Amino acid sequence: MKLAIRIxxxxxxIALMLIFIFPFFWMISTSLKTYIESIQFPxxxxxxxxQFSNYVEAWVRVxxxxxxxxxxxxxxxxxxxxxxxxxxxxxxxxxxxxALSGFFFALVLxxxxxxxxxxxxxxxxxxxxxxxxxxxxxxxxxFTYSSFxxxxxxxxxxxxxxxLLDAAKLDKATELKIMIRIMLxxxxxxxxxxxxxxxxxxxxxxxWTLILTNSESVRTLPIAVKGLLDVGDGVNQWNISxxxxxxxxxxxxxxxxxxxxFIKNAFVYGGIK
Amino acid sequence: MRxxxxxxxxxxxxxxxxxxxxxxxxxxxSKANNAGQVGSGDGGKQEKxxxxxxxxxxxxxxxxxxxxxxxxxxNEANPxxxxxxxxxxxxxxxAEKLEAxxxxxxxxxxAQIEExxxxxxxxxxxxxxxxxxxxxIDNYIEGLTRSSYVDGIFKAAPMNRSTPILYLNxxxxxxxxxxxxxxxxxxxxxxxxxxxxxxxxxxxxFASHWDSDAWFWxxxxxxxxxxxxxxxxxxxxxxxxxxxxxxxLWQNMVKEKAMFxxxxxxxxxxxxxKQKFMEGKAAMMLDSTGxxxxxLKESQPFDLQxxxxxxxxxxxxxxxxxxxxxxxxxxxxxxxxxxxFFEFLASDDxxxxxxxxxxxxxxxxxxxxxxxxxxLYKEFPQYKVGIDQLQYAHKRxxxxxxxxxxxxxxxxxxxxxxxxxxxxxxxxxxxxxKSQQIMDENK
Numbered sequence: 266m267k268l269a270i271r272i273x274x275x276x277x278x279i280a281l282m283l284i285f286i287f288p289f290f291w292m293i294s295t296s297l298k299t300y301i302e303s304i305q306f307p308x309x310x311x312x313x314x315x316q317f318s319n320y321v322e323a324w325v326r327v328x329x330x331x332x333x334x335x336x337x338x339x340x341x342x343x344x345x346x347x348x349x350x351x352x353x354x355x356x357x358x359x360x361x362x363x364a365l366s367g368f369f370f371a372l373v374l375x376x377x378x379x380x381x382x383x384x385x386x387x388x389x390x391x392x393x394x395x396x397x398x399x400x401x402x403x404x405x406x407x408f409t410y411s412s413f414x415x416x417x418x419x420x421x422x423x424x425x426x427x428x429l430l431d432a433a434k435l436d437k438a439t440e441l442k443i444m445i446r447i448m449l450x451x452x453x454x455x456x457x458x459x460x461x462x463x464x465x466x467x468x469x470x471x472x473w474t475l476i477l478t479n480s481e482s483v484r485t486l487p488i489a490v491k492g493l494l495d496v497g498d499g500v501n502q503w504n505i506s507x508x509x510x511x512x513x514x515x516x517x518x519x520x521x522x523x524x525x526x527f528i529k530n531a532f533v534y535g536g537i538k
Numbered sequence: 539m540r541x542x543x544x545x546x547x548x549x550x551x552x553x554x555x556x557x558x559x560x561x562x563x564x565x566x567x568s569k570a571n572n573a574g575q576v577g578s579g580d581g582g583k584q585e586k587x588x589x590x591x592x593x594x595x596x597x598x599x600x601x602x603x604x605x606x607x608x609x610x611x612x613n614e615a616n617p618x619x620x621x622x623x624x625x626x627x628x629x630x631x632x633a634e635k636l637e638a639x640x641x642x643x644x645x646x647x648x649a650q651i652e653e654x655x656x657x658x659x660x661x662x663x664x665x666x667x668x669x670x671x672x673x674x675i676d677n678y679i680e681g682l683t684r685s686s687y688v689d690g691i692f693k694a695a696p697m698n699r700s701t702p703i704l705y706l707n708x709x710x711x712x713x714x715x716x717x718x719x720x721x722x723x724x725x726x727x728x729x730x731x732x733x734x735x736x737x738x739x740x741x742x743x744f745a746s747h748w749d750s751d752a753w754f755w756x757x758x759x760x761x762x763x764x765x766x767x768x769x770x771x772x773x774x775x776x777x778x779x780x781x782x783x784x785x786x787l788w789q790n791m792v793k794e795k796a797m798f799x800x801x802x803x804x805x806x807x808x809x810x811x812k813q814k815f816m817e818g819k820a821a822m823m824l825d826s827t828g829x830x831x832x833x834l835k836e837s838q839p840f841d842l843q844x845x846x847x848x849x850x851x852x853x854x855x856x857x858x859x860x861x862x863x864x865x866x867x868x869x870x871x872x873x874x875x876x877x878x879f880f881e882f883l884a885s886d887d888x889x890x891x892x893x894x895x896x897x898x899x900x901x902x903x904x905x906x907x908x909x910x911x912x913x914l915y916k917e918f919p920q921y922k923v924g925i926d927q928l929q930y931a932h933k934r935x936x937x938x939x940x941x942x943x944x945x946x947x948x949x950x951x952x953x954x955x956x957x958x959x960x961x962x963x964x965x966x967x968x969x970x971x972k973s974q975q976i977m978d979e980n981k
Contacts (some may be wrong), residue, residue, distance in 0.1 A: 301816065304812065304816065305817065326597075326599075328597065385638075389642060390641060390642050393642040393644055394642075398642075398644065475626070475627050475635075476635070479590065479624055480590070480622060480624040481597060488596060488625070488627070489596060489597075490598070491627065492595065492597065492625055493598050493599065493600075496594045496595060496601075496628040500829055500832035501806065501808075502600070503809075509598075
C-alpha cells in the first residue's frame, strides 16, 4: 500500500513538473524554429533544423548590451534600495510600538491590494513634476518602497524569539546592531526570497518602465523584447520573439538556481511556524 | 573586527555606486530631458533643435528599425536638428502615453498615431501646411489623406499605411475550377468559398477575423454603402442592414464550413488566420496589405495572388496604419524641424525603401513613378493591387470615442462567430445602441 502511494505521488510530481516545464520547453523549441514552423498547425514539437540565427537576430535587434545594462542598473539598485528602506520599516512594524503604527501598517496593506492601474496617472504626474520621467531615479526610487517586502519581512521578524532580543538588549546592543547582527542573519532566507521576487519583478517589469520612460536612454530589456513583436498589422515572428525571451529569462533562471535553497527554506520554515 | 570592516566597506561601496550612478544619470538623461526643448549641441558650439518623436515601434521592431535609421540619416544631413525617436508600445501605447502626457503638459513634438485617432487629438495638432511645402503635401496619395483633414486643415501626414485586400491561393481556386482572379463581390466570395472548401481535407474556402479594432467589419460596412457614424460624428449609423449584412454572410459561411473562424481560441486571431492560409488550408484570406511583404518573402508552397477587397454595393474600403502629427505645444523651431523631417520621410528614397522592406504602402505619388517601384511591380504585380484599390478609400469614423466604441463592437462581432446562431440584426443593433451611449456620455 505504501509503495502504491509512493508511486502515485511520484507520478503526480512528474505530471506537475511537466506542466511547469512545458512552457519553457515550448519557448526554447519555438526559438529554434523557422517562421513557417513556428506557426504550423498541428504544431511541431521540435524544429527540423536548429535555427541559432534567430538568437543572433534577436540579440542584434534588441541591442542587448544597452538595454541589458539598464536592466542590471535598475534591478540591482532597486534591490539595494529596498534593503535600506523596507528592512528597517519591517523591523519597526514587527518589534516597535509607536504612535499610529497600526494605521501605517494598514496603509501598507491597502497599498498591497491596490492595482497599479489605479495609481499610475497620479504617480506619472507627480514624477513628471519632479522631472523624473525618463531618468534612473524615476525607475528606482519610488520602487525602493514595496508593500509586499515590508509585509513579508514584518511577518518574518515577528517570528523571531523574544529571548534572543532580550539577551541582546541586556548586552546594551543598539537597535541598529540588533537589526543587523541578530535579525538579519536569522531572517536571511526571507530577505533573500523577497530580494529574488524584487529582482524578478523589476527585471521583467514592462508596465511601469513603459509609463515612466519616453526614450531608450534608460529603458530596460522587456520593452526592447516586446518590440520584437509586430504592432498588430503585420506578421509576428514568434521564433525571433521567443529567442529574445530566452535571452531575457536566462539571467533570472541562473539567479534562481543560486537562490533556490533559500526560497525553499523561507517557505518551509514559515509553514512549520 | 574583521567582519565589521568588511561590512562597512561593502556598505560604502554600494553607497558610492548609488551616488555615482545618480550623479552619472544626470548627464545620460540630459538628452532625454532636453527632448521637447531647444537643447545645446556638442560642446555648446551650436544650438541644436531637439525633436522627440513618439513612435508605435521600438527600435527592436522589424519595421521600427527603418524609422530609427531614417532619423539617424536625417540628423547627419541636418546638423542643427536632432530627431530622437522612441517607441511607446504600439498603437494603444502611444495613445495612452499621450493622454498622460497631455495631463502632465509634457508632450513630444511628433506623435505617430493610428489614423482614426486624429479625431481625438486634432485640437492639439498643428496645421502641417505651415511647416511643410505645398508640393510635399500634394504629393501624398490622395486616398491616404482622407482622414488627415480637419475643417480643411491638413493635420496628419501619412506614415505606415495599409488597407485590407483579399489574398488568394490561386492553386486551390484553380483546383476547384474557379478563376484565379478571385471574387469581385461578397456574394461571389460566398460562392467561391463554398466551391473551394474541402471539409474532408480540412481545407476552408475563406479565412478571416474582425481584427481587434473591428477594422475588417468597418471596411465591409463601407462596401455595403453604410457609415459608422454621421458626418458630424454625433449619431451612430450602422444599426441597420448595412451594418449586419457582412456578419450574417460570415456566419453562414462558418455554419457551412466554408469559412475558418479563429474565434473560440485563445490565440492571436490574426496569426491563426495567416497560419491557415500559409499552410494551404484556406483558399482566400482577408488581411492587411501590411502582411504582403513578409508573406511574399517567405518561400511560397503555392501561387499567392491578391485581389481587391470584395464589394457589397460598391468598392469602398477602410485604410489603416498610422499618421504623424506635430503637437502644437512645441516651439516654432521644433515644429519647423519636424516638418522638415516629415518631408524627409516623404522623399522618394525613404518611401521606396520603407515600402520594399515593410510591405506598407508607398505613400507618395512621385514614388510610384520611380524605377525601383516599377521594377518591383514587374517582379511582384501583387503589390500594385492594394495601391490601385486606394482610389476607393473611405474616411475613418469621425468620433473621438471611436476607440471605446470599437472595443465594445468587436465583442458583439466576436460573439457572432463563436455562436453562429446569434441573430446578427440584434447583435449589431445592440452594438449600435451601446456605441451611441458611449458617444452621448462622453461628448
